[in-house]
Structures are given as C-alpha cells and as structure tokens.
Amino acid sequence: MNDDLQKKITDAIANPQNMGELPNADAVGTVGNSECGEMLRMWIKYKQDRGRKVIDKATFQSFGCETAIAVASLATELIKGKTAEEALSMKTDQLAGELGPLPPMKIHCAELVQGALRSALEPEMESKPTAGTPTSQPTSLLDSFSKPKEGGLKVVFLNEDKEIT
C-alpha cells in the first residue's frame, strides 16, 4: 500500500465519522462475524425530502481492519441524502471516496462496507417496484465459493451412513 493511501486511512480513522449504534434506526445490516475477526454493522435512518425517502443518517460499528473502518466512515457520510436505490448503485471505489482506488488486497475491505450497506438497504428496495433495476445480483466468483450456504448443512459419511449436523 502506498504512503499516500496509508496517510488518508490513518487520517480517516483518527477522526472516524458516524461510529456507534444509531438509536431508533429504520434499518440495520450486518456482514461477517465478529468471532472470525471481521464484522461490520450499519444502521440507517431515513427521512422524507421533497417527496423522496432519503438517508438521513447512517452509522456503523466495525470489528474489521482499519481500511474497512476508514471506508465505512467515508461511506456513511457520502450516502446521506441519497435514496436506498442511489446508495446501492454506488460501487466500492465510490464508497471509498477520497481514499481513491484501493489496491487489490484492500478491495475486500470496501466490499465489506458495501455488503453491510446492501444488507441494510435491500429490504427497503424489496418493498418498492423494481422496474428499471436489475432483478438479480451480479454473479461472481467470490459468491460461488465464499457465500455462506443457506440452511443447515448435513454431512453424511458414505460408508457408515452416519449423519453430522
């Protein structure tokens, strides 16, 4: 990671914005798991603005790396005043704001923020008509091998027909 990016991250985490739980939030989204060392939770509060339901305030809590904290700090500022649809259309490099393009090894930090945002905002999108928006999430290699399997997995040994859940 170059010195300039490291300085921007250090500056961002020296004075993080919007950290902590948001009382009376309208939506909460979580990605990761604190037990495995990386988790980010985001709270969203909406307001009405000229007939549009926009994000009034967003806060986060993170057990992730400092880059994730820096991106979350910037992203929670950048999504203010946007609708859920507008915020969801933001790519990771946009969410990272003034940090600029992240090196490959740090992209997943921004994806963590994007994941928490999606988790919090998608319920709002699901309650609205989706005309003009993609009907499915992009397919990706990352999802194919790292997405948690839904439902409890049962491992059944072939020789003994022994079932472990």
Next chain:
Amino acid sequence: MTTTTETIGAQSVMRDVLELYPGAQRALFRRYHIGGCSQCGFQPTETLAQVCQRNGELNVNEVLEHIRTSHEQDAKILIEPKALAQRLKQDTTIRLLDVRSREEFEAVHIEGSVLMSQPVMREIMAEGTNAHALVIIDHQGKQGLDAAAYFMGHGLTNVQCLRGGIDAWSQEVDPKVPRYRLG
C-alpha cells in the same frame, strides 16, 4: 438477444455464454478482472458486448477467443491428488486452502489444510507472494476452480486446485479420509 445455437458471439447474453462455457467466468476474471465480486460482476442478461464495453472497451473478438480456450486454461490449474501427495512430501511450504463450509471441514479435512475465512483470505492477499504454492481444496472439484481463478485474478500465479477435491483425495490417496455427501 439469446443464443440458441452452440456458438457464442458479441450479442450473446452472459447466461448463455456461461452455459456453453462453464469456465468462462474464471477465464474472464483471471485475465480481465471481470466477474470476481459484486463490483466487477455482470448480470446474466447482459450481452458479452455490453460487458466488454463497460470494462474499458475490451476487444470482443479477443475476449471470445479467450473464453473458447477456457477449458484448457482450467486444466492447467488442476493438480492430480497423487501428484499433490508427492509434492507435499517434498515441499512443506505448500499452503492447502479448503474452501468448503465449516461443517464439512470439521467433519473431515486433509491434514495441514486451513479453512478459508475472510482473515485467511486477507492474509493471503496481503502476502501476495508466489514463492509458496497455494492449493485449493473443495468437495468434488466444483468450487475450487472459482477460488483459484479469484486468487489468480488478484495477481497470484502459484495457485492450483486439487482435481476432484477432497473426494478424489479420499479415493486415490488416503482412504482414511472418509467420503461424504451433503444431506
């Protein structure tokens, strides 16, 4: 526009491209960094031309040729179970990365392997080294190639995938590792 014949072209939608060439997504990510995550992903309904256009106006014909040879590219990544067993005896620095679920890993795993998690992935990316081989293990060889392509698309070149996954390992190398199915 959809493709109904066994050919793909610039106007083929990605769903059809992937159906005809299952390794296409891996091939696209390895070379062009397309389709790896939600940021660089594509919709099944997008045409190949659209994907190429919004990814730096890639040459569609070049991308098509790359996709058509994706099967051979996948084959180069695979390592046979017996060959891996032999290499493990000679090289103790090989990292075995298991991309199955925690439930499967806890039920059975190859000795010395590590379960994939975000911290493990972060560590591998941060190291960014090609000095030590990384071998991906899945259940039956279905998701491992995707994981290998993901790491290769991030610049790691010393990556391979166990052909047939831990299931093939059980049958061809170590019968003490029990075979299983997911119920």
